[in-house]
Amino acid sequence: MTPTDTLSPLVLDGLVVGAMLFAIGLVGILARRNLIVMFLCAELMLQGISVSLVSWSRHHGDWGGHVLVILVLTVAACEAAVALVFVLQAFSRTGRLDAAAWQSLRESNLPRSIDHELPAIDTVPPRFPTLTRAGIEPAADEDRLLEREHV
Amino acid sequence: MNDLSPSTLLVLVPLLPLVAAVLTVVLGRTLGGRSFLPALAGIGGAFVVALMLLAGTAREAGLGSGDHDHAPRPVEMVTTLWQWAGVGDAQAAGDAGSSALSFSIPVALRLDPLTATLLVIITGVGLLVAIYSIGYMHGDPGEPRFFALVAAFVFSMSMLVAASNFLLVYVFWEAVGACSYLLIGFWFSKPEAAKAAKKAFLVNRVGDFGLAVATFLLWLTYGTLNFHDTSLADGTLVPGILGASRLADASAYVGGAVGTAICLLLLLAACGKSAQLPLHVWLPDAMEGPTPASSLIHAATMVTAGVYLVARTAPLFVACPGALTLVSIVGASTALVAALIGTVQNDLKRVLAYSTISQLGYMFVSLGTGSLLGFTAAIFHLVTHAFFKALLFMGAGSVMHAMGGVIDMRRFGGLRRIMPITASTFLIGALALAGVAPFAGFYSKDEILSSLHARGWADTHAEHHESAPGGDRAAGLNPFRFATISSEAPVATALDAINTPATFRLLFWMSLITAGLTAFYTFRAVFMTFTGPTRVPDEAGHHAHESPPSMTVPLVILAALSAVSGWWLFSTHSLASFLASTPSFTAPSVAATATPLAFHWDIAIQGTLAAAIGIVIAALGHLGRRSDGPQMERFLGPFETLFARRFFIDEIYSGFIVKPLELIATVAAFLDRHLIDGLVDGIARIPLGCGAVIRRAQSGLLQRYALAGVIGTLLIVLALVARAMGQ
Numbered sequence: 001m002t003p004t005d006t007l008s009p010l011v012l013d014g015l016v017v018g019a020m021l022f023a024i025g026l027v028g029i030l031a032r033r034n035l036i037v038m039f040l041c042a043e044l045m046l047q048g049i050s051v052s053l054v055s056w057s058r059h060h061g062d063w064g065g066h067v068l069v070i071l072v073l074t075v076a077a078c079e080a081a082v083a084l085v086f087v088l089q090a091f092s093r094t095g096r097l098d099a100a101a102w103q104s105l106r107e108s109n110l111p112r113s114i115d116h117e118l119p120a121i122d123t124v125p126p127r128f129p130t131l132t133r134a135g136i137e138p139a140a141d142e143d144r145l146l147e148r149e150h151v
Numbered sequence: 152m153n154d155l156s157p158s159t160l161l162v163l164v165p166l167l168p169l170v171a172a173v174l175t176v177v178l179g180r181t182l183g184g185r186s187f188l189p190a191l192a193g194i195g196g197a198f199v200v201a202l203m204l205l206a207g208t209a210r211e212a213g214l215g216s217g218d219h220d221h222a223p224r225p226v227e228m229v230t231t232l233w234q235w236a237g238v239g240d241a242q243a244a245g246d247a248g249s250s251a252l253s254f255s256i257p258v259a260l261r262l263d264p265l266t267a268t269l270l271v272i273i274t275g276v277g278l279l280v281a282i283y284s285i286g287y288m289h290g291d292p293g294e295p296r297f298f299a300l301v302a303a304f305v306f307s308m309s310m311l312v313a314a315s316n317f318l319l320v321y322v323f324w325e326a327v328g329a330c331s332y333l334l335i336g337f338w339f340s341k342p343e344a345a346k347a348a349k350k351a352f353l354v355n356r357v358g359d360f361g362l363a364v365a366t367f368l369l370w371l372t373y374g375t376l377n378f379h380d381t382s383l384a385d386g387t388l389v390p391g392i393l394g395a396s397r398l399a400d401a402s403a404y405v406g407g408a409v410g411t412a413i414c415l416l417l418l419l420a421a422c423g424k425s426a427q428l429p430l431h432v433w434l435p436d437a438m439e440g441p442t443p444a445s446s447l448i449h450a451a452t453m454v455t456a457g458v459y460l461v462a463r464t465a466p467l468f469v470a471c472p473g474a475l476t477l478v479s480i481v482g483a484s485t486a487l488v489a490a491l492i493g494t495v496q497n498d499l500k501r502v503l504a505y506s507t508i509s510q511l512g513y514m515f516v517s518l519g520t521g522s523l524l525g526f527t528a529a530i531f532h533l534v535t536h537a538f539f540k541a542l543l544f545m546g547a548g549s550v551m552h553a554m555g556g557v558i559d560m561r562r563f564g565g566l567r568r569i570m571p572i573t574a575s576t577f578l579i580g581a582l583a584l585a586g587v588a589p590f591a592g593f594y595s596k597d598e599i600l601s602s603l604h605a606r607g608w609a610d611t612h613a614e615h616h617e618s619a620p621g622g623d624r625a626a627g628l629n630p631f632r633f634a635t636i637s638s639e640a641p642v643a644t645a646l647d648a649i650n651t652p653a654t655f656r657l658l659f660w661m662s663l664i665t666a667g668l669t670a671f672y673t674f675r676a677v678f679m680t681f682t683g684p685t686r687v688p689d690e691a692g693h694h695a696h697e698s699p700p701s702m703t704v705p706l707v708i709l710a711a712l713s714a715v716s717g718w719w720l721f722s723t724h725s726l727a728s729f730l731a732s733t734p735s736f737t738a739p740s741v742a743a744t745a746t747p748l749a750f751h752w753d754i755a756i757q758g759t760l761a762a763a764i765g766i767v768i769a770a771l772g773h774l775g776r777r778s779d780g781p782q783m784e785r786f787l788g789p790f791e792t793l794f795a796r797r798f799f800i801d802e803i804y805s806g807f808i809v810k811p812l813e814l815i816a817t818v819a820a821f822l823d824r825h826l827i828d829g830l831v832d833g834i835a836r837i838p839l840g841c842g843a844v845i846r847r848a849q850s851g852l853l854q855r856y857a858l859a860g861v862i863g864t865l866l867i868v869l870a871l872v873a874r875a876m877g878q
Contacts, residue, residue, distance in 0.1 A: 030861070038853075102853070104851065105851040106850050106851025107851075113850055
């Protein structure tokens with residue numbers, strides 16, 4: 001690829017898309033309370049950066065940006081594994097994916113960040129209307145017996 | 152022991168007790184009831200060595216050779232152990248000219264007749280006290296500490312009298328003061344003992360201040376602090392303050408204002424250590440310590456350090472006649488005041504304490520006459536007083552031991568039937584103290600009174616000496632040069648106005664009255680304690696019997712010494728001629744006042760009469776009576792309160808010195824607690840305050856943390872962009 005001096009429109013578009021992805025991801029992390037959504041937005045920020053890097057690489061005409069993108073994708077994958085384990089642990093500790101479930105981790109003289117109590121977890125599964133049984137009960141499936149309601 | 156040189160022996164005398172003290176400290180707990188062994192061995196060894204030194208020095212001084220015709224030559228032997236301190240190069244001092252002052256402090260010991268005599272007294276009485284303490288301190292849990300302190304004290308005192316440098320004297324002056332503090336406060340859990348120890352130390356400090364400033368002035372005036380002559384590296388001689396080269400020169404001692412200042416400061420130091428007016432207040436309270444300690448340090452040795460100092464610096468004092476007369480005045484007034492206070496004391500040890508102050512006053516009176524007779528009489532009285540006062544204190548300790556700790560004479564009586572040995576030895580000591588012939592105190596007191604008489608009535612005294620056996624020789628020596636000292640002083644000061652015969656006449660009568668009072672209060676104590684119906688207080692229990700041999704044998708030895716030493720030393724003239732070879736006394740200003748030996752019958756009769764009157768009045772009041780009645784109050788009337796309250800000197804000190812100091816201390820404590828601690832606490836609150844503000848960032852909200860990171864990144868990006876745009 002040949003290096004160019006001014007930004008070509010293709011490069012510029014790529015940069016804009018990358019910036020938009022990054023900005024959406026940033027706002028998402030700051031604004032959402034759901035742990036999985038927050039992680040999703042972090043991945044979004046990484047992808048935005050990757051698009052920008054590819055565009056810059058095209059602008060400079062060398063492969064440096066592309067190589068870095070491959071590195072970023074690898075790191076993002078590893079990070080995904082680690083982050084999801086962390087989210088699982090946080091969920092098993094409090095039973096909910098809300099970041100506000102951890103608001104007791106603050107200084108004792110500071111006010112609550114969410115001023116209302118979080119809704120209680122439904123421990124009782126909702127009862128749905130059932131039909132009367134008809135016909136022959138099928139044989140129990142071994143695999144289904146092992147399924148749990150939640151992880 | 153012919154291969155032991157005198158210098159080795161001289162070092163051994165303080166070294167053995169020092170080693171004993173260290174051993175007692177290290178091994179005391181393991182030795183337990185036998186913790187007296189190192190101290191006994193150390194002090195005993197030191198005593199033997201001191202006797203050997205005395206014999207050697209006496210031989211050197213030509214004693215016993217019967218040859219009295221030549222003037223005594225100075226006998227001294229200096230041993231330098233090591234160089235302790237030195238400032239400035241010797242060559243540089245030489246280059247700068249003869250006015251450069253050399254500051255070099257060698258650890259040097261000097262042996263001369265005065266030192267030898269005092270070493271024998273210190274180690275001898277120390278040995279007897281150590282033997283006595285075996286019985287007295289038996290069973291006391293602090294016994295090892297006691298013996299360690301006694302050994303340390305003997306070491307310090309030996310070094311004090313042997314040291315040949317004023318700075319060393321100051322060091323050991325302080326050391327004996329520290330040992331005294333530790334011994335007075337031996338039973339420190341008793342509040343009176345702790346207070347008495349503190350009082351003794353603080354009052355001694357006032358004297359030590361005098362000695363320190365005197366040392367500074369001495370260095371400025373004489374260029375060196377050594378007693379003996381030293382030489383610099385390039386061979387120039389630095390004459391010591393009391394060295395042979397300076398003593399040979401009649402005008403080498405500074406008089407006038409500077410000389411008088413030095414002498415007055417030395418007198419202040421001596422007053423502090425020897426409990427003279429106005430620094431005598433610590434000695435009666437020091438009786439809170441164990442009786443052997445009182446016997447050793449407050450009767451025989453430490454309190455004589457002041458007398459030693461003045462005697463040692465005799466040439467300096469003789470060059471300032473005003474200061475010399477002041478020494479006598481201080482001594483005589485102290486003797487009289489202490490004797491008056493002692494007449495109304497009911498505590499046996501307090502009587503002996505005031506008696507000590509009074510007898511020390513006698514020694515100062517004698518020192519202040521400025522004649523060779525006066526100086527030697529003072530040392531003679533020091534020696535005899537050491538014997539009979541130690542004896543009396545040990546006797547009091549024996550009584551106290553038997554009475555279960557009770558020493559108030561109104562609570563017991565007629566003890567001669569229970570404790571015959573103590574009673575008879577105490578009686579001998581009392582006779583010696585009162586100055587009854589032929590006991591020791593009679594001769595020494597007679598010599599003191601005759602030296603005063605010589606100054607007060609110079610012409611009558613001259614006739615008396617010319618009629619004495621050696622009188623024709625006396626005329627050749629012109630013995631009454633001291634009558635003309637004031638006219639030959641290089642610079643006269645205003646203080647010299649008190650140096651008149653009239654002053655000494657007054658002092659003679661004061662001393663005579665004091666002699667009568669001494670006999671009175673001594674025999675009042677004897678009669679109250681040992682005569683009359685036998686009464687024993689309840690605290691005695693089964694203790695009320697004669698003391699064990701470890702306590703009575705020293706009493707007997709000292710009683711024998713009190714009985715014969717005075718007569719023997721006087722009749723053979725041995726002590727006087729021995730001491731005349733001391734370098735300090737061979738100075739022309741002192742030696743020229745030598746008078747031949749003569750027994751002054753008129754003064755002896757006056758002294759004995761005074762003593763007899765005192766004894767008779769005491770017998771009229773107290774002999775054979777029950778001792779618990781108010782006899783002194785009836786006898787003295789309103790004066791009894793004045794004497795019993797010690798002339799209100801303690802109250803004056805309390806009002807003018809102690810209370811203002813306590814006020815200043817309270818103010819300082821208030822400022823310290825509120826101002827300084829407040830400042831420190833305020834500074835400590837700053838990090839706390841900062842933390843309280845920064846703590847608000849820990850909100851627990853995940854998004855807020857992420858926001859903080861984003862803002863930080865934004866700032867960095869803005870900074871980079873701004874820099875890129877600015878370039």
